[in-house]
Amino acid sequence: MEAKENFYKRICEIREILSEPKNTACTCPKIACEWHGKCKECVAFHRYYKDHIPNCLQPMLDEKISALAGIVEMTTEKKPYTPVEYWQYVKERDEAK
Numbered sequence: 001m002e003a004k005e006n007f008y009k010r011i012c013e014i015r016e017i018l019s020e021p022k023n024t025a026c027t028c029p030k031i032a033c034e035w036h037g038k039c040k041e042c043v044a045f046h047r048y049y050k051d052h053i054p055n056c057l058q059p060m061l062d063e064k065i066s067a068l069a070g071i072v073e074m075t076t077e078k079k080p081y082t083p084v085e086y087w088q089y090v091k092e093r094d095e096a097k
Helices: 004-018 039-049 058-071 084-096
Strands: none
Touching: none
């Protein structure tokens, strides 16, 4: 177990990282998504449905999983994005209400 002082230093580092807007901006490439920039809500519904992880986290996990798959001589495949037209359709339906 790490010492309390080391833990405190790590927390201070994290706070410093989070104080910079560039580190807290939404990095999801799906900018048409209703939840783009609403990361807490996005993560919540991904956890609820357990379908897949949010797109902003996929590059990090893809790298780690691809490395592991390579070790066991397997391959990985990316899930296709939801078409932008679908998000446009959602907006049209919402406006029609």
